[in-house]
Amino acid sequence: MSTATYDFDGKTLLVTGGAGDIGRAVALRCAADGAAIALVDLDEAKMATVVDDLRATGRDAEAYRCDVTDGEQVTATVAAAAARFGRIDFCFNNAGYQGLFVPTTDYPEADFRKVMDVNVVGVFNVLSAVTRHMKGAGGGAVVNTASYAGVIGPPNMLAYAASKFAVIGITKTASRDLAPHGIRVNAVSPSLIGPGFMWTRQTELQAAAGSQYFDSDPKVVERQMIDSVPMRRLGSLEEVASTVAMLLSDESSYVTGVNLEVTGGQ
Ligand SMILES: NC(=O)c1ccc[n+]([C@@H]2O[C@H](COP(=O)([O-])OP(=O)(O)OC[C@H]3O[C@@H](n4cnc5c(N)ncnc54)[C@H](O)[C@@H]3O)[C@@H](O)[C@H]2O)c1
Incomplete structure (x- = not known):
């Protein structure tokens, strides 16, 4: 587990998917390093508890x-948070949505579009709005999930x-477009992270999908997945959060356009 700390005093971090497992962990981790946090999500009730948790640490936070x-x-939200x-x-x-677990020939167009809307259009909307603001303010750092x-x-x-x-492609091109403006853009690629909502969901849905790759019992699927990891364990939410904090920090000041895999060596 990381013991590094970064000096985020006076900095503000905007986190989308801030009510979810990884967003919450990153918000708490960066708040511990001194950052104020703007949480963005659809789930107001869960965001309210995260804001309470953040304020309990003495940091400023808003949902x-x-x-x-x-x-x-997104444009209005970024403007409101900046103000x-x-x-x-x-x-x-x-912010992200895992989609259905269905073989290629049966994958429904409606869900394909929904996944692309949240994970690609959503990432584009946030990246473009936030970097328009950062450009005018002299720079910044973005990590895309x-x-x-x-x-x-x-x-x-x-x-x-x-x-x-697509998110990795967006990261690469944006890093080139934004380097002249003092904005670094990187990505993290977690693999098997848990315990958490997406970990449980994927073991259950891979088991139900019925394929040559996974057993039909979610408990066996868990073992099959963990056995594919050289470190033979799940990554923790905190291990994703410490990687994101490192990429945001000045310790990564010459790092941009990178997709950093957080996979236990997969
Ligand atoms: N947990 C994992 O094992 C894992 C592995 C690899 C990548 N990821 C990625 O990490 C990110 C966070 O995942 P998580 O594990 O915290 O999942 P999660 O489901 O706990 O969190 C996702 C959050 O995104 C929010 N969201 C979804 N659609 C939205 C929209 N249209 N507008 C605003 N908010 C929206 C949800 O309300 C939720 O709070 C996702 O992009 C996911 O694809 C997760």
Whole structure:
């Protein structure tokens, strides 16, 4: 576990998917390093508990209900957060949807579009709005959440894999476009992270999908997945959070356009 700390005093981090497992962990980790936090998500009730947790640590935090697939809502949210905190230095562009677990020939178009809308259009909307603000303010750092699925293309996850390959592409081009403006753009690609909502969901749905790759018992699927990891364990939410904090921090000041895999060596 990381014992590194970064000096985020006076910095503001905007986190999308801030009500979810990884978004919450990154918000808490960066708040511990001194950052004020603007949380963005659809789930107001869960965001309220995260804001309480953040304020209990003595940091400033505010929740913004926003659908990242709606560019106008995103632009208004970024403007409101920038006005409320005075600045946005960092963005963890992380809201995501895993999609259905269905073989390629049967994957429904409607869900394919939904996955692309949240994971690709959403990432684009947030990236463009937040970096328009950062450009005018002299720079910043963004970390987009991709996935190891966007590196290997796991079975039964056609839309999700496609969307996460796209996030890595967005990261590469944006890093080139934004380097002249003092903005670094990187991605993290977690693999098997848990315990958490997505870990449980994927073991259950891979088991139900019925393929040559996984057993039909979710408990056996858990073991099959963990056995594919050289470190033979899940990564923790905190291990993703410490990687994101490192990429946001000045310790990574010459790092941009990178997709950093957080996979236990997969
Ligand atoms: N948990 C894992 O094992 C894992 C592995 C690889 C990648 N990821 C990625 O990490 C990110 C976070 O995942 P998580 O594990 O915290 O999942 P999660 O489901 O706990 O969190 C996702 C959050 O995104 C929010 N969200 C979804 N659609 C939205 C929208 N249109 N507008 C605003 N918010 C929206 C949800 O309300 C939720 O709070 C996702 O991009 C996911 O694809 C997760």
